[in-house]
Amino acid sequence: MRSLTRREALALGAMSVAAAPAGVHGSVQAAPADAAAEIAKFIGGKTPETGRVTIELPEIAENGNAVPLSIVVDSPMTPDNHVTDILVVAEGNPSPGVAAFTLTPMSGHSEIATRIRLAGSQNVVVVARTSTGGLLTAQRQVKVTIGGCGG
Amino acid sequence: MAEKARIRLPKDAKRGEVIQIKTLVAHLMESGQRRDKDGKLIPRMIINKFTCTFNGKPVFSCGLESAIAANPYLQFSAKVEESGTFKFNWIDDDGNTITAEETIAVA
Numbered sequence: 721m722r723s724l725t726r727r728e729a730l731a732l733g734a735m736s737v738a739a740a741p742a743g744v745h746g747s748v749q750a751a752p753a754d755a756a757a758e759i760a761k762f763i764g765g766k767t768p769e770t771g772r773v774t775i776e777l778p779e780i781a782e783n784g785n786a787v788p789l790s791i792v793v794d795s796p797m798t799p800d801n802h803v804t805d806i807l808v809v810a811e812g813n814p815s816p817g818v819a820a821f822t823l824t825p826m827s828g829h830s831e832i833a834t835r836i837r838l839a840g841s842q843n844v845v846v847v848a849r850t851s852t853g854g855l856l857t858a859q860r861q862v863k864v865t866i867g868g869c870g871g
Numbered sequence: 872m873a874e875k876a877r878i879r880l881p882k883d884a885k886r887g888e889v890i891q892i893k894t895l896v897a898h899l900m901e902s903g904q905r906r907d908k909d910g911k912l913i914p915r916m917i918i919n920k921f922t923c924t925f926n927g928k929p930v931f932s933c934g935l936e937s938a939i940a941a942n943p944y945l946q947f948s949a950k951v952e953e954s955g956t957f958k959f960n961w962i963d964d965d966g967n968t969i970t971a972e973e974t975i976a977v978a
Contacts, residue, residue: 786940797950810938814904817936821947826930828889828950835940837902868940 755809755816755845762807762847768855775846775860781838784868790833793848793856797823803830805849812842837868876971878959883976884951892923892931893946896961896969902937918943918969920962926955951977 772794781787795803802825808818818836830848838844845859879893896918903915915937922932931947949957954977961969 790946813938815937818938819933819935821931821933822929823931823947824929826925826928826950827948829948831946831948833944833946835944837938837940 752811752816755811758809758816759807759845759847762805762849763855766855768847768857770857772856773846773848773858775844775858777844777860777862780863780865782865784838784840784864784866786835786868787838787862787864788833789836789844791831791846793830795830795848795850797825797828797830799825800851802827802851803848804851806830806832807847808836809845809847810836810838810842811845813837813839818844838862838864839867840864876959876961876969878957878971878973880949880957880973880975883978886952886977887950888977889948889950890975891946891948892957893944894921894923894959894971895942895944897942898961898963898969900937900939900941900943904937916964918961918963920960921945922960923947923949924958925949925951926953930957951975953977 774792776790777787791806793803793806795801797803803823806821806823809816810818819834821832823830841863843859843861846857848856850856876894876896881890884890898918899916900918901913901916903912905913907913917935917937917939919935920932921935923930930949933945935943954975957973957975959971
């Protein structure tokens with residue numbers, strides 16, 4: 721009897737977690753509004769174009785604590801025309817900002833790789849600003865098996 | 872705190888070549904989201920800024936948030952026109968800095 725009660729308690733616990741507002745992005749603490757605000761601040765009212773930013777992320781990340789991310793922006797990287805800033809935002813993280821990279825013509829290529837934490841399945845958005853005032857963007861959906869925040 | 876930086880870049884390069892630089896530094900990157908066993912939030916303690924310069928000129932830098940994994944790994948590139956020294960600098964929330972440098976011979 722006692723073990724049954726415990727099992728019930730566990731089941732109840734699991735249900736309450738599942739019943740929390742998981743939403744489409746699967747994160748209890750998801751704050752897409754914060755993410756949108758962060759992106760809006762970066763782009764300043766303009767509409768970024770898609771197609772020249774490539775994001776490499778695993779489709780399914782088993783461990784959200786260290787998800788390999790690489791970003792390539794198609795740019796000549798000359799003094800006249802280069803990528804100056806790249807913003808990375810994880811829409812479903814409790815704090816959506818991930819990193820803000822600053823590049824120079826001395827960077828040579830606009831290619832960056834790092835490892836990030838993802839709290840749950842979500843969209844990762846990248847926006848790049850060029851020295852000519854252009855804005856480029858891309859996003860990738862990642863499924864995360866074990867979240868990488870808290871715990 | 873272990874303050875060991877590992878950097879990988881070629882020892883030499885041709886003039887105008889774009890080289891790849893890989894850096895890894897030991898740091899917990901405490902996110903500020905975790906709780907200790909008494910349920911209290913563990914304060915955030917992360918590396919929030921990284922810079923790389925070559926012969927004193929900026930090559931690459933970034934602001935990092937708590938969504939960067941522990942022992943932050945960063946890979947980027949640099950175009951080298953002359954021999955010189957890369958300097959790397961990491962700064963955390965307490966103002967601790969970790970520095971490293973590497974030289975490259977450009978033919």
